[in-house]
Amino acid sequence: MFSTEAIMQMALDLVGMQAVPGDSAIYYPGQDIKKVLFGIDISTAELAMAKQLGYDAVIAHHPPQTAAIPAWQVYLRHIDLLTQAGVPREAAEAAVRPRAESMAAGFQSANHDHYPSIARLLDMPFMNIHCPLDELGRRMMQETVDSCLAANQQATLGDVVDALNALPEFSNAFTKIEIAMGDAKAPAGKVVVAHGALTNGGYAVANAYFEHGIPTVLYIHIPYPDLQRLRAEAKGQLIISGHISSDLIGINPFVAKLQDAGIEVTTISGIR
Numbered sequence: 001m002f003s004t005e006a007i008m009q010m011a012l013d014l015v016g017m018q019a020v021p022g023d024s025a026i027y028y029p030g031q032d033i034k035k036v037l038f039g040i041d042i043s044t045a046e047l048a049m050a051k052q053l054g055y056d057a058v059i060a061h062h063p064p065q066t067a068a069i070p071a072w073q074v075y076l077r078h079i080d081l082l083t084q085a086g087v088p089r090e091a092a093e094a095a096v097r098p099r100a101e102s103m104a105a106g107f108q109s110a111n112h113d114h115y116p117s118i119a120r121l122l123d124m125p126f127m128n129i130h131c132p133l134d135e136l137g138r139r140m141m142q143e144t145v146d147s148c149l150a151a152n153q154q155a156t157l158g159d160v161v162d163a164l165n166a167l168p169e170f171s172n173a174f175t176k177i178e179i180a181m182g183d184a185k186a187p188a189g190k191v192v193v194a195h196g197a198l199t200n201g202g203y204a205v206a207n208a209y210f211e212h213g214i215p216t217v218l219y220i221h222i223p224y225p226d227l228q229r230l231r232a233e234a235k236g237q238l239i240i241s242g243h244i245s246s247d248l249i250g251i252n253p254f255v256a257k258l259q260d261a262g263i264e265v266t267t268i269s270g271i272r
Contacts (some may be wrong), residue, residue, distance in 0.1 A: 001032045001092045002263060004057060004127050011132040011254060015139070021131040022073035023063050023198055027116040031126070032123025034262075038255060039269030040247060043123050043227035043270070044118045046268070047126060057125035061133060061251055064115040072103030074131050077197035085192045087212040095208035096201070100217025129254070133195060137198035140167075141218070141241070145191045157216065157237060158184035160191060163242060169252065173245035180227060182216070182237030189215035191239075195246065202226040220246035244270045 004026045012020065033056040039046060042060035050058045063071050075096065082092035119126035143163065148163035149155050160224055161177050161184070166169050172178060192214050194201055201217045203226040209217050210230075216237040230238060256266050 001034065002035075002261065003031045004029045005035065007033065007036075007057075007059070007258070007263075008127060008129065011129045014254065014257070015132050015135045017132055017135075022069055023071035023130040023173060024128055024132065025063070025069045026037055027271070028119035028126045030057050033125065035266075036258070036267065037266050038258075038271060040244060040251070040271055041269050042126075042128070045114065046270075047115075047118055047124050051122045051124045055124075056181055058119075060126075060128040061130060061247060061271075063128045063130055065110070065166040067179070070104075070107060071130075071198055072100050072107060075100045075103060077131070078194065078201045079194070081194055081197060082205065082208055085190075085209060085214055087208050087214075089186075090189040091208055091212060091239065099202065127130065133248065133250035133254055134196040134252070135208050136253060137246060137248075138193050140249050142193040143247070144166065144235065145193060145218070149188065151190065155188050156185050157182050157188050157239065160188045160216075162237065166189040167249060169245050169248040170241070175242035175245060177242060178240045180222070180238045181231055181234070181238045182239075184236065187215075191193040191216040191218060193218045195220050203229050206230055206238060207235065208232070225253070 008020060008026060016159055035055050035061055036057045037050040037055045037058040040061040042058055047058055051228055078096045079092045083089050112116055144163050144167060145160055150160060157179050164177055192209055194205060200222050201221060206217045218239040218240050218241055221243045222240060255267060256263050
């Protein structure tokens with residue numbers, strides 16, 4: 001038998017996190033969990049469906065949009081990713097903090113009790129696990145890229161894409177990995193997988209990498225206006241791996257871990 005707290009701890013342990021990050025939470029706790037419904041996006045409709053179908057808990061990957069959690073704090077992880085890649089801390093903070101502050105301002109306007117109140121009324125344990133699973137996926141994607149580059153110092157962008165496509169989540173995806181900036185035959189150089197920090201870093205984060213000697217950045221998605229601006233300046237190379245398929249890189253091992261622990265998992269909303 002598992003509690004929502006024990007399930008959260010399983011996710012934290014996968015990546016060695018000591019505390020629940022700001023974009024993950026237990027909205028309504030539960031005990032004696034044997035059967036869960038797990039989806040990338042969960043709304044009140046899925047909570048009601050889970051109650052009707054007899055599930056013990058519902059797990060979402062993405063945090064509900066109005067959740068009472070400081071998800072914006074996780075965006076600051078881009079600062080750590082940037083500095084680990086060699087970007088000076090002052091430049092990293094300049095690239096990240098303005099957008100984080102904008103997200104924090106938006107936090108003031110949300111109806112924070114919307115989803116928890118529905119879960120309470122239904123008596124349906126509900127939680128979401130975002131950053132821990134994205135961090136696991138980031139590590140796996142970075143290891144795949146690094147192994148490709150270690151095996152061939154002249155590896156091209158196309159070689160990097162081929163290495164990633166060997167992962168089943170990408171080979172079976174509805175979307176395909178795209179070289180959004182650069183040529184498949186061009187040398188990849190150092191590649192940074194900029195993932196696991198709530199959402200993509202847009203123009204500012206990619207530009208900070210490019211301006212400090214990182215030739216290739218991998219995002220899982222990017223707003224089109226930011227992509228247009230990066231293309232116009234043409235300072236580096238950009239790979240877009242695809243949102244849902246990239247999320248699954250970290251989600252699927254966790255689903256397997258739950259199942260190995262004896263929890264029955266039904267997957268919906270992009271997890272398959």
